[in-house]
Amino acid sequence: MSTRVYVELGRRPDEPAPPPRGPSPAAIIGLVLGLLGIASLFAIRALTPELGLPSLPNTAQDLLTLSISVIIESLPFVILGVVLSIVVQHWIPDRWISRAMPRNPWARRAMVSFLGMFLPVCECGNVPLARGLVLRGFSVSESMTFLLAAPILNPVTIITTHQAFGFDDGILVARLLGGFLIANLIGWVFSKHPAPESLLSSGFAAECAAGEPHGRGGRWNRSVTLFVREMGVIMPALFIGSLIAGLVQVAVPRDVLVTLGSNPLWSILAMMALAFIISVCSNVDAFFILPFASTFMPGSIATFLLFGPIIDIKMLALLRTTFTTAVLVRITVLVALLSAGIGLAVNYVF
Amino acid sequence: MSSDEKHGAHAHAHHHEHGGTRGQRVWDAWRRWQGLALAAAVLVSTLWLAATGQLVLYIHPRYVVFTVAMALIGVVFVVAGLVAGRGATEGEQPRRLARAASLTGSVLAGALALALVIIPPATLTTATASQREINSTALGEVDESVTEAASVAGASASFTVLDWASLLRQTSDRAFYADKPAEVLGFITPDSDDPENSFYVSRFKVTCCAVDAQPVGVPVYLPDWQGEFSPDAWVEVTGTFDTNPSRGSAQPLALIPEEIVPVDQPEEPYLY
Structure with missing residues (x-):
């Protein structure tokens, strides 16, 4: 009962939690059915190749392979993000965070943009983590700054970008400074919003309002509850995003984009379209785009590396779990304008 | 912290954690089981693919250990989620239109x-190879080690299609290739400029996962090859590069085959 009182007051109970109840009959049935389900999934997966199912047409098979590869590549990062989010929400004391953070909003956002340096998660993992930060009392605009900055200002991305481009043509510098600027500017723009809760999707806003300690019982129980909830929200979005990314790959010829590469303006627009469609993770997108560097202007490469990490088909599907569509449209337009501007500057300066 | 005010202001608006309407309970249960089921499908498939060595069909080998470790953590959480985690609510039940969209999404996600x-796992096929145009992007700067190795007698025997394709882009001087016999392995993609007499022995180069796969290949000249071989078949071709006799092909040089042997798809079909 004591936990409920704390919930109503909106304060997190600082342990100890009430003693956990014994497992209910429903939980035992759930466990047995679930374990049977997992075992039969294994059995089906192991047996189907033996059946000699008729093979699919090439295009359908490739659509499957491409979509599944995005899911399999992203899921470990999503799990890592959820685990970090669990740690932030349930295992780090509040005072650590509040003590470490400066009070000035600009300084706070600047600090938040460097959180990625300690949490080198790819951008799919950042969404659950950002949700965790909001639930933990970070403002909505601060979570946006984190979402925009962390995929770029993180050690893995910096290393891979440096490996791919060195310091040539200012691409690395444009990416790091540009990422920091875009994240802080957009954070500042949204911090001016009079009702930040209205920026959140209705489902997530309700979650925030319901208070922090989701589920009953001790920390372990709350951690599992958080995992289950994040999976319920993110898995369908990940599947749909990957399916669309796969579909576009099969349907839109890539050479259409490549022919646009040599014009200062068109190359930038083409690179943004490419980044939007292919939905590669920021950790490795530098390697992906390296082969284009010979045909595309450096500014357009910088634009690709600024725009792609946060705005693409897969990420918009994931972000929709947290923000309203109107907010996503505004973020997309702002990031597109800013990254295109930085790309144009690089094109004309270098 | 601002969270206190925010939570305080809305706390009493949400009591559904302990009940709520029937529709709300059904909705919560649906979200919960759907998430767990989709996660279980991916996690089980990932672990099975890893156990049978087929995870590399989808992702770069450097991610395999990380992926398996995270999948194991995921399985533990999913099993724990079957017992605990009942308080998980997914906010308010959405309105009718949003519910219809979410149902459509569920059907698509479920089908996938x-x-x-x-569906048995498979590599990418010629559909993607021709869609992405062979050798259009994956050949960046020519690898210096390849150029060096090319000057060592006999080194060329171990070259992959990627090495050869990079060299061919660098030079089309037939004297350079005269003393360098090639032995390459890949799948057959028809040359769209001259599909009757010419095909590519091709592979995909993967930087991260299959979604960024770039096709690379070496042109092979063999009139009426379709009588003997079919697209997508894996072959090993031995021969030497020489002037391409094909009228239609855009490639100045082609591999003139001495022997073409059908082979099984290799365990690691992609190049890295």
């Missing part, structure tokens, strides 16, 4: 999950 579990 089903395909993930029952």
Whole structure:
């Protein structure tokens, strides 16, 4: 009962939690059915190749392979993000965070943009983590700054970008400074919003309002509850995003984009379209785009590396779990304008 | 902290954690089981693919250990989620239109999950190879080690299609290739400029996962090859590069085959 009182007051109970109840009959049935389900999934997966199912047409098979590869590549990062989010929400004391953070909003956002340096998660993992930060009392605009900055200002991305481009043509510098600027500017723009809760999707806003300690019982129980909830929200979005990314790959010829590469303006627009469609993770997108560097202007490469990490088909599907569509449209337009501007500057300066 | 005010202001508006309407309970249960089921489908498939050495069909080998470790953590959480985690609510039940959209999404996601579990895993095919145009992007700067190795007698025997394709882009001087016999392995993609007499021995180069796969290949000249071989078949071709006799092909040089042997798809079909 004591936990409920704390919930109503909106304060997190600082342990100890009430003693956990014994497992209910429903939980035992759930466990047995679930374990049977997992075992039969294994059995089906192991047996189907033996059946000699008729093979699919090439295009359908490739659509499957491409979509599944995005899911399999992203899921470990999503799990890592959820685990970090669990740690932030349930295992780090509040005072650590509040003590470490400066009070000035600009300084706070600047600090938040460097959180990625300690949490080198790819951008799919950042969404659950950002949700965790909001639930933990970070403002909505601060979570946006984190979402925009962390995929770029993180050690893995910096290393891979440096490996791919060195310091040539200012691409690395444009990416790091540009990422920091875009994240802080957009954070500042949204911090001016009079009702930040209205920026959140209705489902997530309700979650925030319901208070922090989701589920009953001790920390372990709350951690599992958080995992289950994040999976319920993110898995369908990940599947749909990957399916669309796969579909576009099969349907839109890539050479259409490549022919646009040599014009200062068109190359930038083409690179943004490419980044939007292919939905590669920021950790490795530098390697992906390296082969284009010979045909595309450096500014357009910088634009690709600024725009792609946060705005693409897969990420918009994931972000929709947290923000309203109107907010996503505004973020997309702002990031597109800013990254295109930085790309144009690089094109004309270098 | 601002969270206190925010939570305080809305706390009493949400009591559904302990009940709520029937529709709300059904909705919560649906979200919860859907998430767990989709996660279980991916996690089980990932672990099975890893156990049978087929995870490399989808992702770069450097991610395999990380992926398996995270999948194991995921399985532990999913099993724990079957017992605990009942308080999980997914906010308010959405309105009718949003519910219809979410139902459509569920059907699509479910179909993809089903395909993930029952369709045998496969590499990318010629459909993607021709869609992405062979050798259009993956050949960046020519690898210096390849150029050096090319000057060592006999080194060329171990070159992959990627090495050869990079060299061919660098030089089309036939004297350079005269004393360098090639032995390459790949799948057959028809040359769209001259599909009757010419095909590519091709592979995909993967930087991260299959979604960024770039096709690379070496042109092979063999009139009426379709009588003997079919697209997508894996072959090993031995021969030497020489002027391409094909009228239609855009490639100045082609591999003139001495022997073409059908082979099984290699365990690691992609190049890295």
